[in-house]
Amino acid sequence: MEEQLSERGKRILEAVIEDYIATAEPVGSRTLTKSHALALSPATVRNVMSDLEEMGFLTSPHTSAGRIPTDKAYRLYVNSILEVRNLTRDNREEIKRRCQLAGRDISEVLKETSRLLSSTSSYMGVVMAPRFAANVFRQLEFVKLSSHRVLAILISQNGAVQNRLIETEVEISQDDLVRMGNYLNEQLKGLTIAQVRERLLSEMKSEKVRYDAMLSQAIVLSEATLKSDDAQIFVEGQANILDQPEFHDAAKMREIFRAFESKGLILDLLDRAMQAEGVQIFIGAESHLVKMEGMSLITSTYMTGKDTVGVLGVIGPTRMGYGRVIPIVDYTAKLISRLLETE
Amino acid sequence: MEEQLSERGKRILEAVIEDYIATAEPVGSRTLTKSHALALSPATVRNVMSDLEEMGFLTSPHTSAGRIPTDKAYRLYVNSILEVRNLTRDNREEIKRRCQLAGRDISEVLKETSRLLSSTSSYMGVVMAPRFAANVFRQLEFVKLSSHRVLAILISQNGAVQNRLIETEVEISQDDLVRMGNYLNEQLKGLTIAQVRERLLSEMKSEKVRYDAMLSQAIVLSEATLKSDDAQIFVEGQANILDQPEFHDAAKMREIFRAFESKGLILDLLDRAMQAEGVQIFIGAESHLVKMEGMSLITSTYMTGKDTVGVLGVIGPTRMGYGRVIPIVDYTAKLISRLLETE
DNA sequence: ATTAGCACTCAAAAACCCAGAGTGCTAACC
DNA sequence: GGTTAGCACTCTGGGTTTTTGAGTGCTAAT
Numbered sequence: 001m002e003e004q005l006s007e008r009g010k011r012i013l014e015a016v017i018e019d020y021i022a023t024a025e026p027v028g029s030r031t032l033t034k035s036h037a038l039a040l041s042p043a044t045v046r047n048v049m050s051d052l053e054e055m056g057f058l059t060s061p062h063t064s065a066g067r068i069p070t071d072k073a074y075r076l077y078v079n080s081i082l083e084v085r086n087l088t089r090d091n092r093e094e095i096k097r098r099c100q101l102a103g104r105d106i107s108e109v110l111k112e113t114s115r116l117l118s119s120t121s122s123y124m125g126v127v128m129a130p131r132f133a134a135n136v137f138r139q140l141e142f143v144k145l146s147s148h149r150v151l152a153i154l155i156s157q158n159g160a161v162q163n164r165l166i167e168t169e170v171e172i173s174q175d176d177l178v179r180m181g182n183y184l185n186e187q188l189k190g191l192t193i194a195q196v197r198e199r200l201l202s203e204m205k206s207e208k209v210r211y212d213a214m215l216s217q218a219i220v221l222s223e224a225t226l227k228s229d230d231a232q233i234f235v236e237g238q239a240n241i242l243d244q245p246e247f248h249d250a251a252k253m254r255e256i257f258r259a260f261e262s263k264g265l266i267l268d269l270l271d272r273a274m275q276a277e278g279v280q281i282f283i284g285a286e287s288h289l290v291k292m293e294g295m296s297l298i299t300s301t302y303m304t305g306k307d308t309v310g311v312l313g314v315i316g317p318t319r320m321g322y323g324r325v326i327p328i329v330d331y332t333a334k335l336i337s338r339l340l341e342t343e
Numbered sequence: 344m345e346e347q348l349s350e351r352g353k354r355i356l357e358a359v360i361e362d363y364i365a366t367a368e369p370v371g372s373r374t375l376t377k378s379h380a381l382a383l384s385p386a387t388v389r390n391v392m393s394d395l396e397e398m399g400f401l402t403s404p405h406t407s408a409g410r411i412p413t414d415k416a417y418r419l420y421v422n423s424i425l426e427v428r429n430l431t432r433d434n435r436e437e438i439k440r441r442c443q444l445a446g447r448d449i450s451e452v453l454k455e456t457s458r459l460l461s462s463t464s465s466y467m468g469v470v471m472a473p474r475f476a477a478n479v480f481r482q483l484e485f486v487k488l489s490s491h492r493v494l495a496i497l498i499s500q501n502g503a504v505q506n507r508l509i510e511t512e513v514e515i516s517q518d519d520l521v522r523m524g525n526y527l528n529e530q531l532k533g534l535t536i537a538q539v540r541e542r543l544l545s546e547m548k549s550e551k552v553r554y555d556a557m558l559s560q561a562i563v564l565s566e567a568t569l570k571s572d573d574a575q576i577f578v579e580g581q582a583n584i585l586d587q588p589e590f591h592d593a594a595k596m597r598e599i600f601r602a603f604e605s606k607g608l609i610l611d612l613l614d615r616a617m618q619a620e621g622v623q624i625f626i627g628a629e630s631h632l633v634k635m636e637g638m639s640l641i642t643s644t645y646m647t648g649k650d651t652v653g654v655l656g657v658i659g660p661t662r663m664g665y666g667r668v669i670p671i672v673d674y675t676a677k678l679i680s681r682l683l684e685t686e
Numbered sequence: 687a688t689t690a691g692c693a694c695t696c697a698a699a700a701a702c703c704c705a706g707a708g709t710g711c712t713a714a715c716c
Numbered sequence: 717g718g719t720t721a722g723c724a725c726t727c728t729g730g731g732t733t734t735t736t737g738a739g740t741g742c743t744a745a746t
Contacts, residue, residue, distance in 0.1 A: 149502070
């Protein structure tokens with residue numbers, strides 16, 4: 001049963017996949033011979049397709065419909081058949097243009113990137129921001145807003161900013177706040193945010209702190225600032241997938257939207273994608289997430305310097321234009337990496 | 344034709360509206376007499392309904408279906424028939440619990456509020472953040488990230504933070520940046536952000552700046568920080584409206600999602616809602632936005648101290664549980680107002 | 687090995703029918 | 717007068733049946 005795939009078999013499988021990608025309809029032997037110049041009769045094609053079905057590359061939704069590619073077929077396709085097109089100059093220009101980070105806040109840029117991915121691919125764009133905790137600490141700032149309210153602002157070396165409003169037990173003067181800030185900035189210079197946190201937690205237990213009320217204040221404040229660092233994910237262009245014919249019916253649509261409403265699902269996926277460097281492709285059930293059947297995900301990691309810090313990508317139907325989307329994702333990731341470089 | 348609406352007419356109209364809200368089906372005379380204890384025969388009800396139709400409160404999708412309320416009917420209903428229920432204690436507790444702003448960044452809180460509105464109403468939640476420009480300036484901070492990159496952080500009195508990455512032409516030392524910051528903070532104390540901007544623009548033209556390179560740098564930097572203040576809008580729970588039977592068919596769904604994808608539409612609406620203080624209700628076509636037919640919007644403004652600074656609300660189908668949603672919106676707005684008070 | 691031919695299959699679309707809910711009107715009723 | 721029972725009529729939605737057409741698998745001829 002597991003005989004090798006012939007050259008002709010490959011050609012035909014490719015044709016089927018491409019037709020199916022284009023039309024979303026099961027493709028039959030006759031249509032295939034017409035659209036692709038195969039110099040073969042429908043009957044022959046039928047035989048080959050029958051073989052392909054046996055090998056698990058095609059299925060038919062029912063007898064007497066055409067056939068559609070299985071996940072396994074897509075896998076083969078992206079691995080060894082597909083040749084990735086280059087981006088057009090225009091495409092590249094547009095991506096570059098829209099990824100300017102000057103003059104904007106960094107998460108704005110990532111959001112825009114997500115939007116960009118969505119609109120150039122016409123599927124859904126996804127960007128996971130660098131985990132704040134992995135960034136290098138740059139500066140911590142306390143600003144007194146009112147008697148018992150302090151705004152803590154935490155700045156990382158790459159320009160990400162987080163802030164928290166803290167209700168303090170006792171009133172602290174702005175001067176004291178500044179002093180705390182200076183002290184901590186001095187202490188924490190060069191650590192990653194995660195390390196900063198560890199350091200603070202251990203200090204909290206130390207003897208010294210017991211006797212220095214202000215220091216302990218500072219530590220409580222900054223600890224409050226640091227806790228709960230949820231990954232930021234930007235998902236854009238959900239409406240795009242509504243245009244895909246496979247989701248035309250209302251029930252399916254609802255399901256999809258429900259699934260993506262909480263970002264947990266996407267987070268899981270992206271976390272997985274972050275394990276390995278570079279472009280990765282998850283096809284349908286491969287992701288082992290039930291909700292993802294019928295959908296594929298193309299991701300690429302991006303980095304600052306040598307460290308992988310985030311992932312971005314495109315989610316679309318399994319039946320998606322891999323050849324077109326892969327280079328988009330790839331190029332965008334590279335661009336973002338370049339932008340984030342701290343010179 | 345424009346005779347007054349009798350007491351009985353009102354009662355029946357109310358019954359129709361309530362039935363329709365509950366079932367989303369056109370309601371007929373017979374069902375009406377059954378569900379509401381009206382002590383009238385279907386025939387009589389029919390007569391009255393016929394009158395109501397003539398007056399423009401009801402329409403029938405076709406002969407021999409029941410009737411459905413028009414926008415005009417809803418208007419009358421919310422204005423003079425409906426009595427707004429009070430919130431249950433549980434409801435109030437939950438809203439309070441989820442609106443804690445301590446420990447979080449202010450826009451996080453507003454986003455959560457939007458989520459809250461959506462989940463308690465089971466429609467779509469909308470929150471427009473205070474226009475940053477209207478806030479009172481608190482502090483401006485420049486942080487050097489790398490040779491030509493400066494992060495500018497702008498903090499307002501109420502704890503909102505905006506930051507921008509700025510690529511500078513020439514390298515500026517961190518010391519100089521601090522000095523610039525101090526100078527500007529001194530100068531700009533107490534102004535609103537909008538005023539700050541005006542002030543800077545006018546300074547840029549003044550003679551003094553010509554001769555002080557650093558000052559002019561500072562002004563360029565902060566001007567870069569201030570420009571482009573787009574309103575922030577948080578929309579949550581879009582998937583909720585997919586459950587509404589009136590949007591069950593795929594085409595409608597798509598339309599809705601497309602409409603809300605760009606937030607411009609919502610922005611227009613909310614801007615309008617901000618004109619007047621307190622709870623406002625826009626029913627269907629009243630908003631004069633084509634896309635909004637079939638949908639209603641319940642909003643309330645919220646304030647810090649005496650100034651209206653933002654709006655929040657719920658978007659749902661015209662056929663929505665006004666009596667239930669209005670107090671939710673109202674209460675939430677009041678709560679947010681209280682939270683934002685600068686003590 | 688390939689292909690033409692043919693009988694067979696099945697889903698989707700069209701055509702059709704029917705029941706049910708609703709209406710408007712008229713005539714009787716209180 | 718307002719109210720109600722009765723009746724003929726209308727329309728939609730749902731279910732069933734028919735038709736159509738694309739597609740298959742097999743066999744026999746090339």
